[in-house]
Structure formats: structure tokens, C-alpha cells
Amino acid sequence: MRWSKPKNRYMADPILEVRNLTKRFGDFTAVQDLTFEVEPEEVFGFLGPNGAGKSTTIKMLCGVLTPTAGQARALGFDLFIEADRVRQQIGYMSQKFSLLDDLTVTENLAYFGQLYGLQGAQLKDAIQQRVRELQLKPLVDLLVAGLSTGEKQRVALASSTLHRPRMLFLDEPTSGVDPLRRRLFWEAMDDLVKGGMTILVTTHNLGEADQCDRLAFIMAGRLMAYGKPRKLKEDLGRQVIEVRTEQFRELQRATREVPGIIASELMGRGVRLSLPAEAQAGPVLAALRQRGFAFEASAPELPSLEDLFIDLVQQSRTSGRGN
Ligand SMILES: Nc1ncnc2c1ncn2[C@@H]1O[C@H](COP(=O)(O)OP(=O)(O)OP(=O)(O)O)[C@@H](O)[C@H]1O
Ligand SMILES: [Mg+2]
Structure with a gap:
């Protein structure tokens, strides 16, 4: 086990190690x-x-x-045994974060800052800094109850990082944030x-997952895939071609008889074809044209994270472990 390895926290050791x-x-x-x-210093995505x-x-x-079981080490300490020594170094914004609706943004930040042990000038400085960095200035004196979802999310991020x-x-x-504010939130991250x-x-x-440095896909509590987004896509061992045609349903049915197609799925008014990574697309498309279909085909590209996601869900269904 890696626990016994001597640690230098300032080298590129993992900052968090989770075991079983x-x-x-x-x-x-x-x-x-x-x-x-x-x-x-990575953004690690959990999907x-x-x-x-x-x-x-x-x-x-x-x-x-x-x-129930297992270990975790963060910042050089055992997260479950030496929790007190790491707690101050960890921030948490929960899925159902609870800001205090009847307090203003500043009052909320002060409240959460105190929970994290900040006081006096230190607390004031931390609040000012977060307000500046997360562009919360126009909101500071407003009651949280009246804020939009995106604004609340920014205040929650500020409160968990004071x-x-x-x-x-x-x-x-x-979740529930519009695309522009989503992008701003990721810039803040x-x-x-x-x-x-x-x-x-x-x-x-x-x-968003595509923007993460690395990802872990979990399904029914188990780790199904883990690594850099590009590597996860490459590991699927396929290339994807999007075919646009009026006869998308008929074409999708016909793909079952064309050798060299691993999978085909309807997507909107088109069909998404998966071929082995090393295959030539030309003969496959020619075989479809020979069957009388007229269509436009995109250039072959790497599968997307959506392809991976669907693949994993289908796998876990066939193995009876889906949720
Ligand atoms: N306190 C609890 N008691 C019993 N079951 C629980 C409890 N908390 C979570 N679960 C169950 O554990 C499973 C995992 O829940 P969890 O909230 O971790 O999922 P999630 O991946 O975060 O899902 P989502 O994407 O919907 O947020 C679910 O089946 C949930 O019902
Ligand atoms: Mg959840």
C-alpha cells in the first residue's frame, strides 16, 4: 500500500488518495x-x-x-483518523447548499467564515477578497432569498472558500445555472x-466534464472509468461518424447488415455510427450508399463523453448492475 511511502507534501504526490x-x-x-x-491543482470531475x-x-x-470501510488520505493526513488536522484545509459546497435566506450576502459570508474559524480583520479581508474575485459587489447588501440560482451558487462558492x-x-x-453563468462559474474555479x-x-x-483535467465515472457505487477525458475517449477504441439523412430510421436499421459498424444510434434526425478506431470509413459509407441511401456524413472523430457514458450505462445494464 502507498500509505507507508514517505511523504513530502510539497512534491507532486496525490493531494487525495482514496482506497476501497x-x-x-x-x-x-x-x-x-x-x-x-x-x-x-487539478480539476477532477466526478460523473x-x-x-x-x-x-x-x-x-x-x-x-x-x-x-463503512476504506481509507482516504488528504494533504498528507488520514482523512478519517486525523480529520481535525485537515478540516481547515477542506472546503465543501453541498448539492443542496443551504445559505441563510433571511440574511444578506455579507451576513451569510460572515456566518460561514466564522464556522471555518475566521474572525475579526481576517474574516473581513477574506470576505472582501471573495466578493471581489467572484464579482459579488452588487449583491453584498441584498437578502439571499431574492437572489437568482446563479447568484446563490456564486455566494455559496464564496462561502465555501473563505x-x-x-x-x-x-x-x-x-445545476440549474444558465450557460453563460455556468461558464463564469468555471472561470472562477x-x-x-x-x-x-x-x-x-x-x-x-x-x-463541463470535458474541461476537467481528469474524470472518474461511477455507476452503482463502482468506479467504471478513470483518467483524462481524451484518454477515456481513445480507450473506447472507436471512431464516430454522424450521418444526416431524411431516411434516418431506415438507414439505422440497415446498419445492422453492414459489416464494420460496431454500433449505430439515432440522434435527432441523423444516425451516429461507431466504427473500430483503425477502420477506413469509405467502404462502410459506400456499402450504405449501395443500399440506396443518400446522406451527408461528417468526418470521423473521437467518440464523445456522451458515447462513453451511454456505453457504460449499457454495460452496467447488461451486467445487471445498473441504477
Ligand atoms: N442516508 C441514506 N440512507 C439510505 N440510502 C441513501 C442515503 N443517502 C443516499 N442513499 C442512497 O445511496 C445512493 C447514492 O446516492 P447519492 O446521493 O450518493 O447519488 P448521486 O450520485 O449523488 O446522485 P445524483 O446525481 O442524483 O445527485 C442512492 O440510491 C441513494 O438513495
Ligand atoms: Mg448527488
Whole structure:
């Protein structure tokens, strides 16, 4: 085990190491044997269908839930045994974050700052800095109850980072946020990472997942895929071609008889064809044209994270482990 390895926290050791993490609620196993590492100053994405165990994992790592089994080491300390020594270095924005509706933005920040042990001038400075960085100035004196979802999310991000944690856990921070504010939120996260923070973030948005340095896909509590987005796509061993035609349903049916097509799926008014990564697309498209179809085909490209996601869900269904 790597636990015994001598540690220098300032070298490129993982900032978080999770080993065989497991959580059972009665007979139900929500998280099973999860093992992964997060590198310093990366944005690590956590993906998976509803109920996969993402929030449960984060809650264990933030000390909100007690694990049934497994270990985790963060910033050189055992997260479950030496929790007190790391707590100050960890920030957590929960999926159902709870700001205090009847307080103003500043009052909320002061309240959460105090929970993290900040006081006096230190607290005031931290609030000013976060207000500036997250462009909250116009909101400071407003009651949280009246803010939009995107504004609340920014205030919640500010409140979970007032103490400048080195490791930040964000559980679906951008759900319900419009594309522009989503982008601004990711820019704010980027700034935090440039300032030395490491972020573990869950999302259902595969565009966001694509921006992560590395990803973990979990399904039914198990780790199904893990690595850089590009590598995960390459590992699927396929290329994808989008075919546009009026006869998309007929063409999709016909693909079953064309050799060299691994899979085909209807997508809008087109068909998404998967071929082996090394295959030539020409003969396959020619075979479809010979069957009387007229269509436009995109250039072959790497599969998307959506392809990977669908693949994994289908795999877990066939193995009877889907959720
Ligand atoms: N306190 C609890 N008691 C019993 N079961 C629970 C408890 N908390 C979570 N679960 C179950 O554990 C599973 C994982 O839940 P979790 O909230 O971790 O999923 P998730 O991946 O975060 O899903 P989502 O994408 O919907 O947020 C679910 O089936 C959930 O019902
Ligand atoms: Mg969740």
C-alpha cells in the first residue's frame, strides 16, 4: 500500500488518495470499493447517473458521513483518523447548499467564515477578497432569498472558500445555472486552481466534464472509468461518424447488415455510427450508399463523453448492475 511511502507534501504526490472506500446504508451498498487519486491543482470531475454514489462519496470525504470501510488520505493526513488536522484545509459546497435566506450576502459570508474559524480583520479581508474575485459587489447588501440560482451558487462558492482551503469539493455546483453563468462559474474555479487549489467537482454536464483535467465515472457505487477525458475517449477504441439523412430510421436499421459498424444510434434526425478506431470509413459509407441511401456524413472523430457514458450505462445494464 502507498500509505507507508514517505511523504513530502510539497512534491507532486496525490493531494487525495482514496482506497476501497465503501458505504452501506443497511443492506444497500451506495459506494463500493472506490479507489482513486486526485493530483494537486487539478480539476477532477466526478460523473455518473443519478444515485451512482457521487454525493455519498463526497460526504464521506468531507466528514459528513462515516464510511463503512476504506481509507482516504488528504494533504498528507488520514482523512478519517486525523480529520481535525485537515478540516481547515477542506472546503465543501453541498448539492443542496443551504445559505441563510433571511440574511444578506455579507451576513451569510460572515456566518460561514466564522464556522471555518475566521474572525475579526481576517474574516473581513477574506470576505472582501471573495466578493471581489467572484464579482459579488452588487449583491453584498441584498437578502439571499431574492437572489437568482446563479447568484446563490456564486455566494455559496464564496462561502465555501473563505478560509482558502487547499482542497475543494463541489457537488453539482452549476445545476440549474444558465450557460453563460455556468461558464463564469468555471472561470472562477479556474482562478481558484491557478491560486493553488485542487477541486473535485460533480456534474451531469458532459461539456463541463470535458474541461476537467481528469474524470472518474461511477455507476452503482463502482468506479467504471478513470483518467483524462481524451484518454477515456481513445480507450473506447472507436471512431464516430454522424450521418444526416431524411431516411434516418431506415438507414439505422440497415446498419445492422453492414459489416464494420460496431454500433449505430439515432440522434435527432441523423444516425451516429461507431466504427473500430483503425477502420477506413469509405467502404462502410459506400456499402450504405449501395443500399440506396443518400446522406451527408461528417468526418470521423473521437467518440464523445456522451458515447462513453451511454456505453457504460449499457454495460452496467447488461451486467445487471445498473441504477
Ligand atoms: N442516508 C441514506 N440512507 C439510505 N440510502 C441513501 C442515503 N443517502 C443516499 N442513499 C442512497 O445511496 C445512493 C447514492 O446516492 P447519492 O446521493 O450518493 O447519488 P448521486 O450520485 O449523488 O446522485 P445524483 O446525481 O442524483 O445527485 C442512492 O440510491 C441513494 O438513495
Ligand atoms: Mg448527488
